[in-house]
Every structure is written in structure tokens, then in C-alpha cells.
Amino acid sequence: MTAENVLRALKAVSAGRAEDAVLSVRDLSVRFRLRGGRTVEAVSDAGFDLGAGECLALVGESGCGKSVLASALLGLLPGNAETSGTALLAGPEGAAATDLLAADEKTLARTVRGRRVGLVPQSPAAHLTPVRTVRSQLEETVRALTGTSRRARRRAAEDAAGRAAFPAGHLDRYPHELSGGLAQRAATALALIGDARLLLADEPTTGLDRDLVDRTADELRRHADDGRALLLITHDLAAAERIADRVAVMYAGRIVEIAPAHRFFGPAGPRHPYARGLLDALPDRAFTPIPGMPPELSALPEGCAFAPRCPLATELCSTRPEFTADLACHHPEHPRA
Amino acid sequence: MLELDTVTAGYDRRTPVFRGASLTVAPGESVGLLGPSGCGKSTLARVAALLHRPDAGRLVLDGTEVTAWRHRAPRELRTAVGVVFQQPRTAADPRLTLADLLVEPLRATGRRAEAAARLAELAPAVGLTPDLLGRRPHEVSDGQLQRACLGRALALRPRWLVCDEMTAMLDASTTAALVAAVETYREETGASLLAVGHDRLLLRRWCDRTVEWQDCLPAEERP
Amino acid sequence: MADPRTHRLRLWSSALVVGVVLLAVLVVPPLVQLDEQAVDLSRKLLPPSWEHPFGTDDLGRDLLLRCVYGLRISLLVGLVAALVATVVGTAVGAAAGALGGWTDRTLMRLVDTFSSVPHLLLGIFVVALFRPGVWPVIASVAVTHWLSTARIVRSEVLSLRTRPFVEAAISGGATRWRVAVRHLLPAVLPQAGLAAVLMVPHAMWHESALSFLGLGLPSHQASLGNLVQNARSSLLAGYGWPTLFPGLLLIVPTLAIAGLAGVWRDRLNPRRRSELML
Numbered sequence: 001m002t003a004e005n006v007l008r009a010l011k012a013v014s015a016g017r018a019e020d021a022v023l024s025v026r027d028l029s030v031r032f033r034l035r036g037g038r039t040v041e042a043v044s045d046a047g048f049d050l051g052a053g054e055c056l057a058l059v060g061e062s063g064c065g066k067s068v069l070a071s072a073l074l075g076l077l078p079g080n081a082e083t084s085g086t087a088l089l090a091g092p093e094g095a096a097a098t099d100l101l102a103a104d105e106k107t108l109a110r111t112v113r114g115r116r117v118g119l120v121p122q123s124p125a126a127h128l129t130p131v132r133t134v135r136s137q138l139e140e141t142v143r144a145l146t147g148t149s150r151r152a153r154r155r156a157a158e159d160a161a162g163r164a165a166f167p168a169g170h171l172d173r174y175p176h177e178l179s180g181g182l183a184q185r186a187a188t189a190l191a192l193i194g195d196a197r198l199l200l201a202d203e204p205t206t207g208l209d210r211d212l213v214d215r216t217a218d219e220l221r222r223h224a225d226d227g228r229a230l231l232l233i234t235h236d237l238a239a240a241e242r243i244a245d246r247v248a249v250m251y252a253g254r255i256v257e258i259a260p261a262h263r264f265f266g267p268a269g270p271r272h273p274y275a276r277g278l279l280d281a282l283p284d285r286a287f288t289p290i291p292g293m294p295p296e297l298s299a300l301p302e303g304c305a306f307a308p309r310c311p312l313a314t315e316l317c318s319t320r321p322e323f324t325a326d327l328a329c330h331h332p333e334h335p336r337a
Numbered sequence: 338m339l340e341l342d343t344v345t346a347g348y349d350r351r352t353p354v355f356r357g358a359s360l361t362v363a364p365g366e367s368v369g370l371l372g373p374s375g376c377g378k379s380t381l382a383r384v385a386a387l388l389h390r391p392d393a394g395r396l397v398l399d400g401t402e403v404t405a406w407r408h409r410a411p412r413e414l415r416t417a418v419g420v421v422f423q424q425p426r427t428a429a430d431p432r433l434t435l436a437d438l439l440v441e442p443l444r445a446t447g448r449r450a451e452a453a454a455r456l457a458e459l460a461p462a463v464g465l466t467p468d469l470l471g472r473r474p475h476e477v478s479d480g481q482l483q484r485a486c487l488g489r490a491l492a493l494r495p496r497w498l499v500c501d502e503m504t505a506m507l508d509a510s511t512t513a514a515l516v517a518a519v520e521t522y523r524e525e526t527g528a529s530l531l532a533v534g535h536d537r538l539l540l541r542r543w544c545d546r547t548v549e550w551q552d553c554l555p556a557e558e559r560p
Numbered sequence: 561m562a563d564p565r566t567h568r569l570r571l572w573s574s575a576l577v578v579g580v581v582l583l584a585v586l587v588v589p590p591l592v593q594l595d596e597q598a599v600d601l602s603r604k605l606l607p608p609s610w611e612h613p614f615g616t617d618d619l620g621r622d623l624l625l626r627c628v629y630g631l632r633i634s635l636l637v638g639l640v641a642a643l644v645a646t647v648v649g650t651a652v653g654a655a656a657g658a659l660g661g662w663t664d665r666t667l668m669r670l671v672d673t674f675s676s677v678p679h680l681l682l683g684i685f686v687v688a689l690f691r692p693g694v695w696p697v698i699a700s701v702a703v704t705h706w707l708s709t710a711r712i713v714r715s716e717v718l719s720l721r722t723r724p725f726v727e728a729a730i731s732g733g734a735t736r737w738r739v740a741v742r743h744l745l746p747a748v749l750p751q752a753g754l755a756a757v758l759m760v761p762h763a764m765w766h767e768s769a770l771s772f773l774g775l776g777l778p779s780h781q782a783s784l785g786n787l788v789q790n791a792r793s794s795l796l797a798g799y800g801w802p803t804l805f806p807g808l809l810l811i812v813p814t815l816a817i818a819g820l821a822g823v824w825r826d827r828l829n830p831r832r833r834s835e836l837m838l
Binding site: 408409415420422424446493 | 723724725727728729730731732733734735736738742743746747
């Protein structure tokens with residue numbers, strides 16, 4: 001990490017529209033070294049700001065690197081991963097920001113995970129211990145995070161359950177006695193215990209039916225409205241449309257466009273051809289797939305990774321487009337009128 | 338014609354998953370069955386795919402009743418129904434390459450000689466490139482693996498297709514691509530389709546008609 | 561999982577011991593051309609020295625040489641017996657799991673019946689049916705050791721049988737035989753192989769126990785159990801080494817084999833295999 005990067009990121013945190021940025025990511029790259037000398041470029045030069053009360057949806061096909069990005073922010077990558085760049089998490093009440101990528105495991109475990117970043121998991125059923133009640137799991141987390149007295153633990157657990165709209169009457173149930181929606185709320189309550197200002201939701205709606213998707217998404221939105229920053233990682237565009245303020249589109253490890261949600265999903269539409277293709281694949285739109293398949297992250301082309309599938313590709317696309325003005329494309333489409 | 342007539346099925350005779358469900362899929366028709374998760378529609382899909390024997394009621398395929406079988410439904414009927422499941426990870430044998438996966442049904446039915454030719458048709462039909470065919474499931478993404486699972490279901494040119502939440506784990510583009518592959522196959526062969534899922538928008542767009550799960554059940558069983 | 565350093569230490573020390581043992585039992589006997597049965601009553605019960613590193617026994621035979629031959633016999637019996645037991649156990653377990661119904665019930669009641677008899681008693685019963693020799697001992701080990709493998713393989717097969725990939729194979733026209741051979745068996749073989757390796761030490765101990773009781777190999781044959789048995793009288797007379805060295809040779813290699821099997825088991829854990837999380 002260079003001093004320049006830190007300066008740039010600090011400036012972003014303290015200046016301009018990112019004044020109240022809870023999370024400010026710059027030039028985040030993750031490489032996996034595999035046996036046999038192969039390298040997988042899972043995330044390349046990702047950058048975005050996320051403010052309090054804001055929901056940023058990170059969307060893209062499965063395997064585009066968006067879950068790796070979330071794991072990098074939590075310091076949960078396997079040993080063969082190399083990260084670079086900065087991810088500054090604003091400190092509590094004016095305290096210094098923490099660079100999540102540079103922090104050691106002890107800092108992450110003692111001061112960040114659970115306390116300043118809450119994780120809403122993909123499958124709540126797998127996230128909860130099947131042999132213990134929701135209450136005992138919540139209280140255990142309270143104890144691990146704050147070490148308060150028994151009575152205070154009980155209240156803190158009930159508070160967290162209340163914030164996640166988990167009914168108090170169900171606290172003494174075991175996870176298998178809960179419906180899918182309640183299990184999701186229990187997992188969210190666990191994420192909320194530390195009163196973290198940043199919530200990371202990694203595919204929270206996969207495999208749920210539409211009603212449950214809507215309910216889960218709305219509840220996440222409510223936490224953003226309470227002043228938390230919400231990073232929603234999903235391939236479900238409908239869920240993103242429902243709650244996101246801004247949408248970041250990821251393709252082959254790179255963020256290719258960041259757009260306000262109302263423009264992205266509205267009549268104007270996104271500007272990057274890949275983002276347009278993704279929207280056109282929705283069953284309530286053209287329902288036509290983008291031809292071809294995404295490239296391997298271990299064998300990315302020199303130029304624009306989307307060029308082989310892009311209807312507008314020209315010779316220009318053999319060089320990689322810079323990410324400027326929230327877009328990385330040589331021939332962006334103009335917003336539809 | 339695929340007919341389920343007041344079928345009761347479950348994993349334990351005393352507490353069936355559902356009672357008296359009825360559903361008909363006409364020749365060449367595509368029917369979307371809509372229901373929330375946990376309602377029993379996956380069990381119905383397994384019954385329709387001849388993988389689960391109903392406890393009561395009749396299942397009729399083109400006039401042949403296939404209700405009473407011991408270990409397995411007769412092979413010629415089983416292979417006339419192709420099935421695709423929700424989770425490609427658990428639906429693919431982790432030890433086989435995608436190419437082996439695609440033609441396994443041909444090998445299993447003693448049509449080894451046709452395997453190479455059929456593979457050459459199937460792989461492009463489901464959008465799999467040659468370099469992917471040599472890989473094993475853990476080396477490809479969910480979407481690529483689901484393409485292979487669809488290819489396997491089409492390998493024996495079934496007259497019926499049963500897709501149980503085929504696209505629930507997939508992104509929009511892969512979903513549209515898989516649906517397009519199914520529809521191309523159906524145009525070529527006139528096969529009928531039973532697509533089970535919870536995504537109303539998707540099934541309305543994809544199928545000739547959609548049926549709500551509770552409308553399959555007799556009035557007294559409706560939730 | 562243990563920290564990587566102790567992990568590596570375990571792997572390499574186990575591999576070293578197993579390597580030395582294999583080298584000793586494979587290379588030494590044909591190379592040295594010495595007679596491990598050579599009796600020299602003038603040199604009986606000599607303590608360990610440069611000439612006889614393990615000392616000599618009550619008939620003046622070199623104990624190092626006898627231990628190497630003993631280990632050779634014990635390992636051979638252990639390996640063959642473990643192989644036989646694993647093949648039988650896998651076949652029975654796979655059949656019970658894959659076929660189900662009354663086949664399953666019959667086979668598993670058979671397993672229960674066999675396990676309800678104490679292992680050593682059952683083993684003694686088997687060897688007692690034949691004249692002393694290598695094959696009755698192998699049979700005795702196999703009869704008592706296939707049970708656990710059968711249970712492991714059956715439960716693996718049962719959990720695999722309901723996986724969607726098996727249903728997909730059935731839907732694709734696969735017969736029950738093909739499902740078992742093509743999809744189920746390859747999935748359980750690594751587990752069965754691990755069980756086989758873990759069984760080798762057990763088999764060696766079983767052989768030694770039988771030989772110690774005088775029911776195993778003919779007493780002139782230098783198996784580890786026979787060596788300990790023969791040295792018992794010397795132990796009472798105050799000579800420790802004739803029992804010490806065969807005993808150590810029984811313990812150390814079996815621990816090393818178990819150590820290697822442990823490393824293999826960790827490798828089988830699928831979470832280690834995935835290097836990527838995309």
C-alpha cells in the first residue's frame with residue numbers, strides 16, 4: 001500500500017460527497033495463487049464509497065468476484081489470497097478510520113467483526129447452531145462482544161431481536177422450529193447485536209421465494225434507514241431494485257459501472273453494455289440472455305473483459321477502459337430518453 | 338399427456354407432504370407450477386419425474402399408468418422424462434467431467450456408440466464450450482454446471498421435461514440462457530414441460546400457462 | 561486442525577518411520593543372507609552390544625535379525641488381512657446400503673451378530689479350526705475386522721443414495737448396479753481406503769495377541785507376537801531386552817501408520833481441497 005493511496009482514500013473519506021462515508025474502498029484487488037503457478041484475479045481495482053443510511057447493491061453473475069470482495073472486507077480470505085488497496089472503515093465517533101485490508105487478525109476479531117461490521121449471511125439455516133435456542137445464541141454473541149452482566153445480556157439480546165423484527169415469543173425456539181423468514185431475521189439479529197454501522201449482506205435472498213425475498217429486502221432497507229450503511233451483494237436484480245440507492249455492477253472481477261438505482265432501473269437505464277444486457281435478461285424485460293459466458297478469472301483478456309460478448313465492441317476495446325466518472329467503457333450507451 | 342390424478346405422496350405414510358393433487362400437462366404444452374417454498378411442489382416434481390412413488394392416486398404418461406412400481410419405475414418411462422434440479426452442486430457427480438456428465442445417460446442405457454455425436458450436439462445447445470467439457474464440477478461456476486445438468490436431462494431426448502426450481506440459484510443472464518435452451522429443445526422435439534418454481538414473473542413469461550399450487554389440491558386441503 | 565508445524569512434524573516423522581521399516585523388512589532379509597534361526601547356546605541372553613544391537617535371546621539368536629523378520633511377517637499379515645477385511649466390508653456395506661430392504665436388514669443383523677462376540681474370542685475360534693499358519697491368522701483378522709468397514713461404507717452409501725445426482729442417474733436410465741458401481745462406490749473408496757490403512761495396526765496387534773497366546777503362527781516363526789511370547793521366561797529371569805525390542809517394534813510402526821492415515825484423513829476433508837471461494 002502506498003502513501004498516495006492512503007492519502008487519496010483519506011481525502012475521499014473527508015471530502016466531497018463521501019463526507020460521511022462509512023466505508024471507502026480504493027483500488028481493492030484480490031489475487032489467489034494456485035498450485036502450479038496459476039493466478040486468479042478475483043477482484044481488480046475495485047473502488048466505491050458507502051455512506052451512512054445508504055444501500056449500495058453490488059450485482060453481477062455468480063463467480064464474478066463479489067463474494068470475494070465481501071470476504072476481503074471481513075478479513076476472511078484463505079491463506080493463498082493476496083490483497084492490495086485500501087478499505088477505510090470510519091471509526092466510531094470521530095476516532096481514526098481503520099484500513100480493513102491492512103488490519104491484523106487481532107484487530108479485526110476484537111474491534112471490527114460484529115462490532116463495526118455486521119454480516120448478514122447467505123443461508124441463515126447454516127449460520128445458526130441447530131442445537132441451541134435463538135436466545136442462547138444471541139446472548140452468547142452479546143457476551144463475546146461486550147462481556148456484560150447476565151441481565152444486561154438478556155436485554156441486549158432482546159433489543160437486537162426487536163431491531164431485527166424477530167418476535168420475542170420465538171426467542172426460546174430452536175432454529176429448525178423457525179420458518180425461513182424468521183431464521184433470516186434471527187441471523188440478522190445476530191449481525192445487529194454489536195450495533196455495527198456497516199452491514200454486509202452476502203446473497204441474503206438466494207433460494208428464498210419472492211414474498212420472502214421482498215420481506216428480507218425491506219427489513220434490510222429499514223436498517224439502512226436507521227442510519228447504517230448497507231452493502232448488499234446479490235445476483236437478484238429485483239431485490240437490488242427494491243432497496244438499493246446505488247448499484248455497482250461487477251464483471252470479471254472489476255466494477256464496470258456505478259449508477260444511482262433510479263437511473264439504473266429507470267427508463268434511462270445503465271450505460272455499460274453489460275449492465276444493459278443483465279437487465280435485458282430479466283423475465284419482465286426482453287428475457288434474452290447475454291451471448292457467451294464470462295471469461296475465466298485465471299485467464300482474463302488484455303483489454304475489456306466484456307468485449308468478446310459485447311455487441312458494440314470495436315478495436316478500441318483491446319485496451320482496457322479506465323474507470324472514470326463511475327464507468328469503465330469505451331463506447332457507453334447514452335441514457336435512453 | 339402427463340396426468341397426475343389425486344396423487345398423495347410423502348416420505349412417511351402417516352404424514353404425507355400433500356394429498357390429492359391433480360395436474361395435467363398436454364402434449365407439447367408447458368406448465369408452470371407456482372408455490373411458496375416448503376409447500377410440497379418439489380415432491381410433486383419428483384413424482385412427475387418418476388423418482389418418487391405416490392402413496393395414492395394415479396400417474397399416467399401417454400395413457401400408460403405408472404403408479405405401481407417397486408424399486409424403480411420402468412426404465413423406458415423413466416428415461417422419457419428428463420429432470421433438472423435446483424442445486425447443480427448436489428445434482429452432479431463430483432467425480433465426472435462435464436463431458437462424462439452430459440453423456441452418462443447414453444452410457445447407462447447401452448447407447449455408448451452415439452455418445453460422441455450426441456455430445457457434439459448437446460454442448461453447444463446448452464452453451465458449453467469445449468474447454469469446459471474437460472473440467473470437473475468443482476472447477477466450474479454454478480451456472481456452467483447447471484448448463485451441464487440441463488444437457489444431461491436432454492441427452493436421451495425425453496418427451497417430458499421436469500424442471501424443479503432450475504434457475505433459483507442463477508443470475509438473470511444464465512436464467513434467460515437456460516430457458517432459451519429448453520425452449521429451443523421443445524421447438525425441435527415438441528416435448529412438454531413442467532416447470533416448478535416460486536418466481537411468478539419468470540414462469541408467466543416462460544410457460545404457456547401457470548398453475549397455483551393450491552389450485553392443484555382438493556378444496557379441503559387448501560391452505 | 562493442529563497448527564501447521566506440528567502437522568508437518570507428524571507427517572514427516574511418520575513417513576520416516578514407515579520408510580525405515582519398509583526398507584528394513586524389504587531389503588535386509590534378502591541382502592544379509594543371515595539365518596535368523598541360527599542357534600548359538602554359548603551366546604545366549606547377551607545384552608545389547610555393537611555386535612548384537614538388540615542383544616540375543618535365550619537360544620543365543622540375534623534379536624535384531626529376529627525382530628526384522630518378525631516385523632516382516634507381522635506387516636505382511638497385517639496388510640493382507642486389512643485388505644481382505646476391507647474388500648469384504650466394502651462389498652457387504654455397499655450391498656446393504658445400495659439394495660436396502662431385507663438385504664440390508666439381513667446383512668446388518670449379521671454384522672451385529674459378529675460384533676456381539678468379543679473379537680479375540682472370535683479370532684481364537686477361527687484359528688482353532690485350522691492348523692497353525694499364516695492363512696488362518698489372516699482369516700482370523702479378516703473375520704473380526706470387516707465389521708467396522710461394513711458399517712462405515714453402509715452409512716456413506718445411505719447418505720449418498722438420496723443425493724440428487726443419484727436421482728439424476730436413475731432418471732437417466734441407470735440400473736441399480738450401475739448406480740452402485742459408477743456413482744456410489746467411487747465416492748466411498750477413499751473412506752474405505754482410509755479404514756483399511758487404519759486397520760493395519762489393528763491387524764498387527766491382533767496377530768501378535770494370537771501368537772502371544774500360542775495360537776497364531778508356529779512358534780519357531782519369528783513374528784513379533786512369538787518373539788514377545790518366547791521372551792516371557794527371560795523377562796521373569798530378569799532379562800528385559802528380549803521383550804523390550806519386539807514390543808517397541810510393534811508400537812512405533814503402528815503409531816507411524818496411524819499418523820500417516822491421520823494426514824490422509826485430513827486431506828480427504830473437502831474444505832481443504834477448495835483453494836478458491838468465488
